[in-house]
Amino acid sequence: MRVFRRWPLATVSLACLALGAGATRAAPPKDTFVIAGNLSAMITLDPANINESITATSMRSVCSSLIELDDEDASKLMPGIAESWSVSPDGATFTFKLRKGVKFPSGNPVSAEDVAWTMKRTLTLNLANAQRLREWDITAQNFDEVVKVVDPLTLTVKPTRPFAPGLFPFAFSDFRNASVLDRKAILKNEVDGDMGRKWLTTNSACVGPFRVAQWRPQEILMLERNDEYYGRKPSMRRLIFRHTPEAGAQRLMLEKGDIDMALDIDPADYPALEKNPNVRLQYTPSLQVQFMMFNMKDARFRNPKVFEAFRYLMDYDGLEKTLLKNDAKVRQSPVPVGVFGALPESFKPFKLDLAKAKALLAEAGYPNGFSAEVAVLASFPNVDLAQHLQGNAEKVGVKLKLTQMVGAQLFQRSRNRNFEIYMAGYGFNYPDANNPMLRFAYNPDNSDAAKNTISIAWRASWDPGPFINDTIRAAQVERDQKKRLEMYQELQRRYVATSPVIPLFQNQAVTVLHKRVKTLKRTLAATNFASAEKE
Amino acid sequence: MPVDPVIAIVGEQADQQTYDKVYRELGLDQPLYAQFGRYVASLAQGDFGTAITTGHPVIQDIARVFPATVELATLALIGGVLLGVPMGVIAAVRRNGWADHVVRFFGLVFHSVPNFWMGLMVLVVFYAGLGWIGSSGRVSLHNMGLVPEVTGSILIDATLAKDWDVLVDALRHIVAPALILATGAMAYLSRMTRSFMLDQLGQEYVTAARIKGLSEWRVTLHAFKNVGVQLLTVIVLAYGGLLDGAVLTETVFAWPGFGQYLTAGLMAGDMNVVLTGTLLVGLIFVTLNLVSDVLYRVLDPRTR
Numbered sequence A: 001m002r003v004f005r006r007w008p009l010a011t012v013s014l015a016c017l018a019l020g021a022g023a024t025r026a027a028p029p030k031d032t033f034v035i036a037g038n039l040s041a042m043i044t045l046d047p048a049n050i051n052e053s054i055t056a057t058s059m060r061s062v063c064s065s066l067i068e069l070d071d072e073d074a075s076k077l078m079p080g081i082a083e084s085w086s087v088s089p090d091g092a093t094f095t096f097k098l099r100k101g102v103k104f105p106s107g108n109p110v111s112a113e114d115v116a117w118t119m120k121r122t123l124t125l126n127l128a129n130a131q132r133l134r135e136w137d138i139t140a141q142n143f144d145e146v147v148k149v150v151d152p153l154t155l156t157v158k159p160t161r162p163f164a165p166g167l168f169p170f171a172f173s174d175f176r177n178a179s180v181l182d183r184k185a186i187l188k189n190e191v192d193g194d195m196g197r198k199w200l201t202t203n204s205a206c207v208g209p210f211r212v213a214q215w216r217p218q219e220i221l222m223l224e225r226n227d228e229y230y231g232r233k234p235s236m237r238r239l240i241f242r243h244t245p246e247a248g249a250q251r252l253m254l255e256k257g258d259i260d261m262a263l264d265i266d267p268a269d270y271p272a273l274e275k276n277p278n279v280r281l282q283y284t285p286s287l288q289v290q291f292m293m294f295n296m297k298d299a300r301f302r303n304p305k306v307f308e309a310f311r312y313l314m315d316y317d318g319l320e321k322t323l324l325k326n327d328a329k330v331r332q333s334p335v336p337v338g339v340f341g342a343l344p345e346s347f348k349p350f351k352l353d354l355a356k357a358k359a360l361l362a363e364a365g366y367p368n369g370f371s372a373e374v375a376v377l378a379s380f381p382n383v384d385l386a387q388h389l390q391g392n393a394e395k396v397g398v399k400l401k402l403t404q405m406v407g408a409q410l411f412q413r414s415r416n417r418n419f420e421i422y423m424a425g426y427g428f429n430y431p432d433a434n435n436p437m438l439r440f441a442y443n444p445d446n447s448d449a450a451k452n453t454i455s456i457a458w459r460a461s462w463d464p465g466p467f468i469n470d471t472i473r474a475a476q477v478e479r480d481q482k483k484r485l486e487m488y489q490e491l492q493r494r495y496v497a498t499s500p501v502i503p504l505f506q507n508q509a510v511t512v513l514h515k516r517v518k519t520l521k522r523t524l525a526a527t528n529f530a531s532a533e534k535e
Numbered sequence B: 001m002p003v004d005p006v007i008a009i010v011g012e013q014a015d016q017q018t019y020d021k022v023y024r025e026l027g028l029d030q031p032l033y034a035q036f037g038r039y040v041a042s043l044a045q046g047d048f049g050t051a052i053t054t055g056h057p058v059i060q061d062i063a064r065v066f067p068a069t070v071e072l073a074t075l076a077l078i079g080g081v082l083l084g085v086p087m088g089v090i091a092a093v094r095r096n097g098w099a100d101h102v103v104r105f106f107g108l109v110f111h112s113v114p115n116f117w118m119g120l121m122v123l124v125v126f127y128a129g130l131g132w133i134g135s136s137g138r139v140s141l142h143n144m145g146l147v148p149e150v151t152g153s154i155l156i157d158a159t160l161a162k163d164w165d166v167l168v169d170a171l172r173h174i175v176a177p178a179l180i181l182a183t184g185a186m187a188y189l190s191r192m193t194r195s196f197m198l199d200q201l202g203q204e205y206v207t208a209a210r211i212k213g214l215s216e217w218r219v220t221l222h223a224f225k226n227v228g229v230q231l232l233t234v235i236v237l238a239y240g241g242l243l244d245g246a247v248l249t250e251t252v253f254a255w256p257g258f259g260q261y262l263t264a265g266l267m268a269g270d271m272n273v274v275l276t277g278t279l280l281v282g283l284i285f286v287t288l289n290l291v292s293d294v295l296y297r298v299l300d301p302r303t304r
Helices: A002-020 A053-059 A112-124 A128-134 A168-172 A183-188 A197-202 A247-256 A267-275 A304-311 A316-324 A354-363 A382-395 A407-415 A434-441 A465-476 A481-498 B005-010 B016-025 B032-044 B058-093 B098-112 B115-129 B154-160 B164-201 B204-211 B216-243 B247-252 B258-267 B271-299
Strands: A032-037 A067-069 A077-079 A082-087 A094-098 A147-151 A154-157 A210-216 A220-225 A238-243 A279-294 A328-330 A371-377 A399-405 A421-427 A501-514 A517-522 A527-534
Touching: A032 A247, A032 A527, A053 A238, A067 A168, A077 A082, A094 A112, A094 A168, A112 A128, A112 A147, A112 A154, A112 A183, A128 B016, A247 A267, A247 B115, A267 A279, A267 A501, A279 A304, A279 A382, A279 A517, A304 A354, A304 A501, A316 A328, A316 A382, A316 A501, A354 A382, A371 A382, A371 A407, A382 A399, A382 A421, A399 A407, A407 A421, A407 B005, A434 A465, A434 A481, A434 A501, A465 A481, A501 A517, B005 B016, B058 B098, B058 B154, B058 B164, B058 B216, B058 B247, B058 B258, B058 B271, B098 B164, B115 B164, B115 B247, B154 B164, B164 B216, B164 B247, B204 B216, B216 B271, B247 B258, B258 B271
Parallel strands: A032 A238, A371 A399, A371 A421
Antiparallel strands: A067 A077, A082 A094, A094 A154, A147 A154, A210 A220, A220 A238, A279 A421, A279 A501, A328 A501, A517 A527
8 A cells, every 4th residue: 555655746746857858959050940739720732712811821931923022111112023014105005024033942033924824724723812913904815915925935914904003902912812823843743623722722832931841730830941932031941830729838838949930929918028028029011900780770870870879889089098009090081091092090080989879879769779790700819809899788787698609600691681789890902091991881782682791881781872983983093103002091081981891909029039030020011031030 | 608719710801702612612501411421421421621710630630639638637547546546545445534624624625626716826836936747738849749759648658769868858848747637636536535435434244344353454455345336437437527628737738739729729610620529528528437347347247
C-alpha cells in the first residue's frame, strides 16, 4: 500500500524532470517568419476560389496580380505582373504590357495568353471570385470581345462601358481575380476538362514573391521564397502559417517568442500586450466597416423615421473611447477613411440622443416602442455593439432580442432577406468609393426575384431610387477625378439621409508582432508579408 | 441545415450566379431522399466523398488525422488507468479515511474542471513559465517532416527512424494534452474502481478471507482480481470516448486530430466529413464493445 500511496506523485515529478531537462527555446531562425493563426477556414489554394481572409492574407504572397497597390498608400496603383498600362485617347481601351522574362515556378514563361486564360477560367468555371470580374461587366459570354491578347506580352481590355481611368485599374489589383496561373502546368493536371479546378484546390501555380512548399490542411502552410521573382527580394526565406486555433495559445507563443506574429489575438488582451516589451502592436485603418441594417420588408422599418431613430441610440464616441479603443473609429459613411471619394474623417452627423430617438419613434407611430430581433455575428465587437444598442433601445421602449450566429448561418439569413435588424462587419475589396457604393447603395431592382444577393441594399430590401443608382453608374465612367470625387461625396450625403443600412465604425486592423520584427507593411487593403524584416 | 455550406465555399460576397452553381454542384437542389440515396450508393462503393474543408477525399483525411488521435488517446488511457485504478483501490480500502477523501476530491475536481481551461493553465505554467513542454502541435516547427511517416504516430515513427531529438520533442509536445486527457479518464476510472472494489470488499468471501487471517494486502489483491472484468468494460468504454477526439484539448494544443477535423467540418456544414466522422465513431464503439465482450469471455471463466 505504501507504494500505491506514493507513486502517482513520484511518476509525475519524474516525467516533468525528464522532459524539463531538455528545455530549450524554439525561436524561429532569422530568415523564417512564423505566423500563428486559425487555418481551419483555409479550404482551397485556388486564387479564383479564395474567399476567407486567412487564405487571402497568406496566398497574396504567392500570387501577385497584374497591378499592385502601393504598400505605403493603398490608393496608389503600382506595376505588378503588368509593368505598365495605358488608356486609348477615346478612353475605351486599356492596354497592359507585361514584364519581360517572368517565369512560373515550373520554368514556363508568363504570357498574356496565360493572363487571359486565368481570367476566363474564373468566369467559365463561375468560381467564388467571378463576381469580381462581372462587377466590371466582364462575363464568360463577352470575354473574348472584351479581353484580347495582342502579342505574348500585351493584353488589351475594352470594357462594355468606358470606365474611368482612375478607377478601372483597381479591377486588376487583387490576386483573386487578376493573378496569372501557369496554364500549361495546370492543363497537365486537368481532370475531365475541369481547367485544373480539382488540382488547384491543393496545389499552386502562380507567380509571386513566395511559392507554396507544403500545405497540410488544418496544420501548416509553408511558403518558400521564390528567388526568381521580379520584384524586391524578400528578406525572409520562409513564411510559415501554423494552425493554432486557440487565441490564448497564440498569445502565449508570441510572448514566449516562438512565433513572430499572431493573427487572432483576443482584443481583450491588447492592453496587456501593449505593456509587454517583447510584443509590438501596429494599428492600421482597414477597409472593413461595422454596420447595422433594418429590413424594409418589415412593415415597421418601411418608415425611415424608425431606423433614423436607431441612429441616435448609439453612443459612438463613448464606444470608441471605451469598448473599441484602437480597434475601430467612428465612421458614419459607408466609404472608409483613406478611400478615394471618402467624406472627411470629421463627418459625424449622429450622436447619442435618446430624446430625439423617442420623438422620432413617436412620430412614426410607435410612442410605446416595439419588440424586434437583432441577428448578430457572434464575435467582437458585434455582440458588444448589439448589447449597447439593446440597452439604449430599452430606454426608449424598444425591446431587442439578440440572436448570435456564426458567419455561414448569419449570412444565409441576410442573403435570404430573413431578418429584422442585422449587425455585422463588411470588408470592401479596393480603396475606391465605387466599391462601397456598389455594395451598400446600388440596387436597381428591389424585387425578391432579382436575387441581387451581393448588394447589401438589396438584402435590406432598400430601393435607393434613380438618383443614387444612376449616379453610381455615372461616376464609374466619369473621367475627371475631381468630378468623380464630388459625385461620391454627394452620394454619401444622400445615402446617410435615407439608407436603412447604417455604418457605425471603421475597423482598424491590429497587427500583433514580436518585437524582433522590424518591418511588416500593412495598408488599408492588405498585409505585405514580402516586406517582413526581422532583427 | 443551420449553417450554409455554400457560403463556406463561396463566401459572403459571391453573387447569386456563383451561389446557385455551387448549390447545384453540392446536390442541394435535389430532394433530401435523393441526396441521401446518392450518398448511400457511393458509400456502398467505398466512396465517402470529398471534404469541402480540405479538398481531399474524406477517407484520406481521416487516415491522416486519426493516427494523431489514437496516439494521444492511447497515452491518455494508459495514464488514466495507471493513475485512476490504484487511486480507486486505495480509496475503497481506506474508505472514509483521508486517502479516500483526497481521491474523491481529485476525482471531482478533474471531472468538473473544463479541459479547455486546464489546457490553457498548463500552457501558462509549463510552457510559457517553466519552458518544460512544447507549445502546440505534435512537434516544433524545426522538427516538422524530419522523420518519414510510417505508422502516423510520431512517437513510433521517430523511434523507428532512431531520431531521438524528434522523439524527445514529440514527447514534450504530447505530454500535456495526454496528461490532461488522462486526468479526465483518471477521475472516471478512480470513481468506478472505488465503487467496484467497495462492492467486492463487502462480499462474504472477503470476510471469510479476513477471518482466515489473510493479510489486508492479500485480501485487497483477491478482491481486485474480481473487479478486473467489470473494470475492463469501463476502460474500453473510456478508450472509445477518448478516440472520438477530444475537441477542446485538441483545439488548445493545436493537435491535428480527429476531433478538430470533425469540428472544422461541422462548422463549415461539410456533410461528407460529418457523416463519415459519425460513421467512424459508431464503428469504433461497436468494435470496442466487441473486443470487450471477447475479453470478458477470456478473463471470466463463469461466462464460458
